[in-house]
Amino acid sequence: MKLSVYGKGGIGKSTTSCNISVALAKRGKKVLQIGCDPKHDSTFTLTGFLIPTIIDTLQEKDYHYEDIWPEDVIYKGYGGVDCVEAGGPPAGAGCGGYVVGETVKLLKELNAFDEYDVILFDVLGDVVCGGFAAPLNYSDYCMIVTDNGFDALFAANRIAASVREKARTHPLRLAGLIGNRTSKRDLIDKYIESVPMPVLEILPLIEDIRVSRVKGKTIFEMAETDPSLLPVCQYYLNIADQVLAAPEGVVPKDAADRELFALLSDF
Ligand code: ADP
Numbered sequence: 001m002k003l004s005v006y007g008k009g010g011i012g013k014s015t016t017s018c019n020i021s022v023a024l025a026k027r028g029k030k031v032l033q034i035g036c037d038p039k040h041d042s043t044f045t046l047t048g049f050l051i052p053t054i055i056d057t058l059q060e061k062d063y064h065y066e067d068i069w070p071e072d073v074i075y076k077g078y079g080g081v082d083c084v085e086a087g088g089p090p091a092g093a094g095c096g097g098y099v100v101g102e103t104v105k106l107l108k109e110l111n112a113f114d115e116y117d118v119i120l121f122d123v124l125g126d127v128v129c130g131g132f133a134a135p136l137n138y139s140d141y142c143m144i145v146t147d148n149g150f151d152a153l154f155a156a157n158r159i160a161a162s163v164r165e166k167a168r169t170h171p172l173r174l175a176g177l178i179g180n181r182t183s184k185r186d187l188i189d190k191y192i193e194s195v196p197m198p199v200l201e202i203l204p205l206i207e208d209i210r211v212s213r214v215k216g217k218t219i220f221e222m223a224e225t226d227p228s229l230l231p232v233c234q235y236y237l238n239i240a241d242q243v244l245a246a247p248e249g250v251v252p253k254d255a256a257d258r259e260l261f262a263l264l265s266d267f
C-alpha cells in the first residue's frame with residue numbers, strides 16, 4: 001500500500017508521517033517513509049539526523065544508478081522504519097516532481113520499491129503544481145493534514161482538487177483529513193459538510209509532540225521512558241488501523257476557491 005501525506009507548510013506533516021510510520025511498523029508492517037520536501041527533514045525524528053538525500057547521492061555518483069547501493073540511500077529508523085529523503089532541486093531551479101520521479105526510479109532499480117507493505121510519501125503541499133502532485137501517481141490513498149483554520153483548509157481543498165484530477169486516471173482515493181494542533185473542529189466540520197470526506201483523527205496541540213521534534217524522536221520512542229505519552233501514541237495507532245483496514249475513501253467533490261472563501265469566512 002502506498003500513502004501520501006499532504007498539507008500546508010508547517011502544519012505537522014512530517015511529525016504526523018513519522019508517527020504514523022512507526023504505528024504501522026508496530027502493527028507488523030514493513031514500512032518505508034520517503035520525504036519529498038526539499039527541506040529533507042521528513043525522517044529526522046526516525047533516524048535522529050538529517051540523512052543524505054537521493055539527489056545528493058545521484059550527483060555524487062554522476063547519475064550512475066548502477067554505482068548506488070541500497071545502504072547509500074535507505075537508512076534504518078526507529079521501530080524498523082526505513083527512511084529515504086528525496087531531496088530537492090537546486091533552489092529556484094528544477095522541479096520537485098522530477099526529484100520524486102528519480103527517487104522512485106532508483107528505488108525500483110534497487111528492487112526496493114515493491115518490497116514494502118507500506119510506503120508513505122511525506123509531501124509538501126501548499127501549492128500542488130504538477131511536480132508536487134507526482135507522489136499521487138504512485139499512491140492508493142492521500143491523507144491531508146490540516147488545522148481548524150482558513151489557510152490550512154484552503155490548502156487542503158486545493159490538494160483535494162488534485163486528488164480528484166488524479167483519480168480520473170489512477171486508482172487513488174482520499175482517505176481523509178487529519179486535524180492537527182487543534183482542539184476545535186468547527187471549520188473542519190463546515191468544510192466537510194461542503195466537500196464530504198472522512199476525518200481520520202483530530203490531534204490537539206500537545207507540548208510533548210513539539211518537544212519530540214526538537215529531540216529528534218517520535219512520540220513512540222519518547223513513550224518508552226515516559227508511559228504517560230502512550231495515549232498520544234494511540235492517536236497515530238488509530239490512524240494506522242483505519243488505513244490498514246483499506247477504507248473506501250472518497251474522490252473529493254469540487255469546491256471552487258471563491259465558494260470556500262464564502263463558506264469559511266465570517267464576512
Ligand atoms: P510540516 O512537515 O508540515 O512542515 P512539521 O511536522 O515539521 O510540519 O511540524 C511543524 C512543527 O509543529 C514542529 O515543530 C512540530 O513539533 C510541531 N507540531 C506538529 N504537530 C504538533 C502537535 N499536534 N502538537 C504540538 N506541536 C506539533
Ligand code: MG
Binds near residue numbers: 037041
Ligand atoms: Mg515536513
